[in-house]
Amino acid sequence: MKNVVLKATGLNIGYAVSKKSISICQQINFELYKGELLCLLGRNGSGKSTLLKTIAKMLTPIEGRIEINEKSIETLAPKELAKFIAVVLTESIPENSLTVYETIALGRQPYTNWLGKLSKSDIDIIENSMLLTDTNNLANKLIHQLSDGQLQRVMIARALTQDTPIILLDEPTSHLDIHHKINIFKILSKICKETEKTVLISTHEINLALKTSDRLLLIDQEKFSVGKSTNGVIQENLMTIFNSDDIRYDSHSNQFIF
Numbered sequence: 001m002k003n004v005v006l007k008a009t010g011l012n013i014g015y016a017v018s019k020k021s022i023s024i025c026q027q028i029n030f031e032l033y034k035g036e037l038l039c040l041l042g043r044n045g046s047g048k049s050t051l052l053k054t055i056a057k058m059l060t061p062i063e064g065r066i067e068i069n070e071k072s073i074e075t076l077a078p079k080e081l082a083k084f085i086a087v088v089l090t091e092s093i094p095e096n097s098l099t100v101y102e103t104i105a106l107g108r109q110p111y112t113n114w115l116g117k118l119s120k121s122d123i124d125i126i127e128n129s130m131l132l133t134d135t136n137n138l139a140n141k142l143i144h145q146l147s148d149g150q151l152q153r154v155m156i157a158r159a160l161t162q163d164t165p166i167i168l169l170d171e172p173t174s175h176l177d178i179h180h181k182i183n184i185f186k187i188l189s190k191i192c193k194e195t196e197k198t199v200l201i202s203t204h205e206i207n208l209a210l211k212t213s214d215r216l217l218l219i220d221q222e223k224f225s226v227g228k229s230t231n232g233v234i235q236e237n238l239m240t241i242f243n244s245d246d247i248r249y250d251s252h253s254n255q256f257i258f
């Protein structure tokens with residue numbers, strides 16, 4: 001039996017504009033299982049960031065419920081939620097004047113006392129996160145001295161250091177070259193296998209997502225679906241969302257051909 005780490009039921013996501021609710025996508029239902037890598041796919045403006053921010057409780061759903069361990073996230077205080085979900089957003093660039101080590105260590109904040117003093121087990125978790133993300137050789141560099149690819153790895157290390165069962169990442173490979181994109185997907189895949197964390201990534205890298213993810217979440221104009229890329233309904237939805245004169249989904253090779 002699958003071990004459910006998060007469940008969303010009857011979600012309607014969107015924004016309040018001039019006191020009116022504007023819905024971006026409705027009837028969103030899904031479960032996330034322990035240790036799986038999931039990719040959230042959809043065209044520009046389809047609602048990927050909105051969904052991730054709703055799961056992270058940075059936005060309130062218009063309707064519906066998100067549960068962790070059968071508890072609604074509504075009832076969890078920010079510090080409590082930070083023990084279940086770590087979030088890596090593209091816009092959350094860390095403090096420039098900190099070193100890589102200090103930045104990654106910040107992931108322990110939900111657990112450290114008010115002085116922020118690190119225990120031996122905190123240090124072990126930090127070192128293990130640096131090992132998994134290959135950031136040890138960057139430890140003493142300042143954040144502003146990093147390349148985009150190095151910074152992405154540091155942000156993933158910080159999320160890992162938070163030691164949560166779930167990690168959400170919003171477009172973690174934007175601005176990276178193909179080698180670094182593949183490297184980030186490899187690292188995330190390794191994290192799922194070695195730590196049994198559940199990793200949910202929003203991405204435009206559809207072929208990398210098809211190749212590496214356990215399941216896909218597809219979001220498109222008020223329509224949401226979830227399943228394996230070998231599932232017939234998911235394949236149909238992939239075609240509906242992305243096929244055009246320039247690009248076509250080939251179910252035989254399970255990839256998009258340009």
Ligand SMILES: Nc1ncnc2c1ncn2[C@@H]1O[C@H](COP(=O)(O)OP(=O)(O)OP(=O)(O)O)[C@@H](O)[C@H]1O
Nearest residue numbers: 015016017024042043044045046047048049050051
């Ligand atoms: N603060 C906001 N207030 C109102 N509408 C918003 C707000 N932020 C985003 N939107 C709208 O919500 C819709 C979904 O945006 P979102 O950023 O979730 O899409 P996305 O799938 O992440 O897009 P992209 O692939 O371009 O990053 C868009 O139509 C966007 O204009």
